[in-house]
Amino acid sequence: MNIANxxxxxxxxxxxxxxxxxxxxxGIIIGVASVITMLAIGQGSKNSIKAQISEMGSNxxxxxxxxxxxxxxxxxxxxMKSLEVSDYEALQTLPGIAAISPSVNSSGQLVNGNNxxxxxxxxVTPDYLDIRKLKVKEGAMFTEHDxxxxxxxxxxxxxxxxxxxxxxxxxVGRVIRFGKIPLTVVGVLESKGTNSMGxxxxxxxxxxxxxxxxxxxxxxxxxxxxxxxxxxxxxxxTIDRITEMLRRRHKIQPGADDxxxxxxxxxxxxxxxxxxxxxxxxxxxxxxxxxxVGGIGIMNIMYVSVTERTREIGLRMSIxxxxxxxxxxxxxxxxxxxxxxxxxxxxxxxxxxxxxxxIAHWPVYIQxxxxxxxxxxxxxxxxxxGWYPAKKAxxxxxxxxxxxE
Amino acid sequence: xxxxxxxxxxxxxxRVEKLRREFIVGGxxxxxxxxxxxxxxxxxxxxxxxTSGSGKSTLLNILGCLDTPTSGEYWxxxxxxxxxxxxxxxxxxxRKIGFVFQNYNLLPKTTAIENVELPLLYNPSVGARExxxxxxxxxxxxxxxxxxxxxxxxxxxGQQQRVAxxxxxxxDPVIILADEATGNLDTRTSFSILTLFQELHAKxxxxxxxxxxxxxxxxxxxxxxxxDGKVVSDTCNDFPASAREAYENLPKExx
Numbered sequence: 001m002n003i004a005n006x007x008x009x010x011x012x013x014x015x016x017x018x019x020x021x022x023x024x025x026x027g028i029i030i031g032v033a034s035v036i037t038m039l040a041i042g043q044g045s046k047n048s049i050k051a052q053i054s055e056m057g058s059n060x061x062x063x064x065x066x067x068x069x070x071x072x073x074x075x076x077x078x079x080m081k082s083l084e085v086s087d088y089e090a091l092q093t094l095p096g097i098a099a100i101s102p103s104v105n106s107s108g109q110l111v112n113g114n115n116x117x118x119x120x121x122x123x124v125t126p127d128y129l130d131i132r133k134l135k136v137k138e139g140a141m142f143t144e145h146d147x148x149x150x151x152x153x154x155x156x157x158x159x160x161x162x163x164x165x166x167x168x169x170x171x172v173g174r175v176i177r178f179g180k181i182p183l184t185v186v187g188v189l190e191s192k193g194t195n196s197m198g199x200x201x202x203x204x205x206x207x208x209x210x211x212x213x214x215x216x217x218x219x220x221x222x223x224x225x226x227x228x229x230x231x232x233x234x235x236x237x238t239i240d241r242i243t244e245m246l247r248r249r250h251k252i253q254p255g256a257d258d259x260x261x262x263x264x265x266x267x268x269x270x271x272x273x274x275x276x277x278x279x280x281x282x283x284x285x286x287x288x289x290x291x292x293v294g295g296i297g298i299m300n301i302m303y304v305s306v307t308e309r310t311r312e313i314g315l316r317m318s319i320x321x322x323x324x325x326x327x328x329x330x331x332x333x334x335x336x337x338x339x340x341x342x343x344x345x346x347x348x349x350x351x352x353x354x355x356x357x358x359i360a361h362w363p364v365y366i367q368x369x370x371x372x373x374x375x376x377x378x379x380x381x382x383x384x385x386g387w388y389p390a391k392k393a394x395x396x397x398x399x400x401x402x403x404x405e
Numbered sequence: 406x407x408x409x410x411x412x413x414x415x416x417x418x419x420r421v422e423k424l425r426r427e428f429i430v431g432g433x434x435x436x437x438x439x440x441x442x443x444x445x446x447x448x449x450x451x452x453x454x455x456t457s458g459s460g461k462s463t464l465l466n467i468l469g470c471l472d473t474p475t476s477g478e479y480w481x482x483x484x485x486x487x488x489x490x491x492x493x494x495x496x497x498x499x500r501k502i503g504f505v506f507q508n509y510n511l512l513p514k515t516t517a518i519e520n521v522e523l524p525l526l527y528n529p530s531v532g533a534r535e536x537x538x539x540x541x542x543x544x545x546x547x548x549x550x551x552x553x554x555x556x557x558x559x560x561x562x563g564q565q566q567r568v569a570x571x572x573x574x575x576x577d578p579v580i581i582l583a584d585e586a587t588g589n590l591d592t593r594t595s596f597s598i599l600t601l602f603q604e605l606h607a608k609x610x611x612x613x614x615x616x617x618x619x620x621x622x623x624x625x626x627x628x629x630x631x632x633d634g635k636v637v638s639d640t641c642n643d644f645p646a647s648a649r650e651a652y653e654n655l656p657k658e659x660x
């Protein structure tokens with residue numbers, strides 16, 4: 001029997017039971033659609049994290065004071081004063097570092113005339129712009145000279161500008177106050193929007209670190225160092241060099257804990273990726289289970305169908321259908337249900353993905369492999385779960401089947 | 406000695422020798438056939454008669470290649486069925502045998518023409534167009550040329566049985582096996598179906614009609630009676646009664 005005849009027979013049989021056929025298909029449709037949607041959401045969030053991280057500077061290295069035990073009491077990392085300006089100056093000479101900036105910050109109220117706004121002021125060097133991939137849109141960055149003189153100048157992020165200059169005046173050249181310290185605005189940063197964790201990256205004020213240290217915080221240590229490796233792939237070895245130099249400078253005995261903590265974006269991205277990977281696997285598992293349930297639905301219906309059509313099977317056998325013909329017929333019926341369910345499921349999945357993106361504004365990304373995978377899985381499901389009922393049909397005794405009531 | 410009307414040079418279609426068939430039912434051996442032998446030649450219209458339990462259904466299953474005997478020989482159209490595999494028997498059923506059943510066994514929600522095409526779907530040497538032409542020819546032969554696209558549930562019992570006969574004819578079989586083909590029909594329709602069988606016989610078809618109804622014997626050309634798995638009589642009827650006349654003489658239904 002040729003395949004065209006088989007298809008004709010199977011389609012005819014399915015056509016006689018449209019509703020049942022559709023309900024069976026529904027299991028597969030839901031299964032495939034959920035696999036595609038879940039994987040699209042998982043991959044979308046992964047992509048957006050990746051984009052966010054590379055926006056933040058993919059080869060960034062952050063050095064912070066590490067927590068340390070002092071007389072048996074573990075100290076908070078914030079209380080540590082283990083990093084000094086001299087550490088920063090020493091690290092400047094280290095090979096493999098493209099840009100480096102100390103970091104001190106302070107939260108406080110910014111005031112411009114009648115308008116005031118709470119924000120955080122970051123004390124850094126001009127290198128900071130390269131490290132964080134920031135750009136000055138209007139005005140200019142402060143200079144090395146401003147750093148030496150601890151000049152009362154600052155650069156504002158867009159959010160700060162919007163709040164302090166609500167009427168759209170040009171902030172460059174204006175004097176604002178941070179607490180009681182007057183600062184001249186010399187530039188405005190280009191907007192970067194929110195990052196993957198929902199933080200507003202434009203809610204920022206940048207000033208020379210000397211200004212923040214001496215005039216605002218009145219401290220003689222620095223709170224952190226930002227650096228960037230010359231190459232993303234050389235981040236690891238640069239971190240090793242920094243560790244070695246800082247341990248030597250801080251006179252840390254071999255075997256003792258570091259009194260500082262170095263993190264790179266790579267670690268951060270790995271950490272966040274592993275979280276989102278886990279979520280993706282979890283979602284895919286749930287979706288996979290629903291596909292399995294859909295498959296069992298096919299098996300169930302095919303069994304019912306074989307019993308119900310025993311007489312038909314007996315007739316087909318008595319007019320010359322071989323076992324293999326009956327087996328193929330029922331197998332093809334199962335595969336048609338699962339494959340067309342799969343195709344509809346893919347369409348529904350794409351639609352659902354699009355809706356998630358439009359309504360919930362979640363980042364999504366449909367990968368070709370997830371479509372192919374779910375399609376392959378549901379075809380295999382059809383064959384696997386259709387096999388036993390089809391085998392049962394083919395094994396019927398025509399004499400008994402034709403007289404079955 | 407038996408004298409057969411068609412024994413003069415006509416080809417042997419069926420020859421069975423010492424057929425035995427035993428079943429094990431509930432641990433006991435049941436002998437359904439105890440040595441049945443006969444020969445059927447081309448163009449015969451044979452009724453096989455017997456009460457229930459006489460072994461006629463078992464004999465029909467064996468003649469129809471659905472079952473194999475425990476011992477004995479069966480040649481269909483000169484080929485020994487004994488030596489065939491299951492699949493070969495399926496192909497034989499498809500090419501050489503036409504079945505007509507008591508309860509028609511048409512596919513539900515399926516048109517007459519599609520039902521008749523069914524045996525040809527299992528014959529890969531027949532193309533789609535040829536299949537349709539053959540099905541139309543078979544339906545015309547049973548007088549349903551105007552009802553090609555009626556669905557099986559839109560037809561009367563007699564019409565359904567005609568479709569079933571067309572389905573049995575479509576592959577141009579060497580033998581038509583009818584199993585109580587009039588058993589589900591009222592008297593008038595029974596005679597009209599019987600008339601159809603006689604017409605087919607007149608055109609040279611070889612027909613075996615299995616029934617428990619002794620009245621039907623007078624319409625066939627030969628009658629074999631089975632009892633307890635044995636042939637108890639095998640008689641020729643050189644002048645079969647006309648089913649058409651019987652049909653026309655039936656009282657018209659007034660109520």
